[in-house]
Amino acid sequence: MTDWTGAGLASALGDREQIKAMGDQARRLLADAKSRGWAVDEETGTHLRNAITQAEDRLSRISLNIERLRRKPKFGNDDYAQRAAAHFQAAMDSDDRSLIPVYQTVLENLKPVREALDIAMSKYDASNDSATQYLGKPKED
Template structure:
């Protein structure tokens, strides 16, 4: 899970967010195929931590949305040029805050899905093991 080793590092570059997305997709795929499962207690703690991160990001969503628009610096040529430059800096390439922010939010949402799937798989495998071992009870 190389991309998830330092979540804070993902905020400076979209490539880090893409690595995190690849790791998250592998977790989700593994959970769906039954290759990764997590007990409810552990999964609940992990899910809560990820959900708290999502809530914090949601708390700044309005501010990030504002970064997608050119600021109102004025109507003269310099003000318009400066506003366009500011907008480009916030939402134009792999280092821009808006793109990285959006990628991190999407990755965290997918991680919640992976945890949900992994907890469900654990419950399924636990039930199957109990049923199988129940044959030997008598």
């Protein structure tokens, strides 16, 4: 049976520390790109950006379901149904291991990676242009 709790998603994507580390690495990558610490050619950058876009698209497709999980389910009106619905709702969004915060963190971690790739691709083009100006164009035989 699939575990759709936050702990289950975190297990699929990594534990809480791994998700936090993913965010830290994404921000470090962005800082490195901004400081000209690395550059990437357009072909490689495009492939990486496509992978990020695909991940964002897949995650955004479930966002409607995530929004539904924020609301208390309609299990019924009796006391037991109301307690069960409140428990279900709390399980989805009660702490940083719950499904909704884990989902949001993973989605947010992709943004700095995308930005870093865009910057790194532009840095590669700029460094390529600088090298061509400095060294000159290759002579044709």
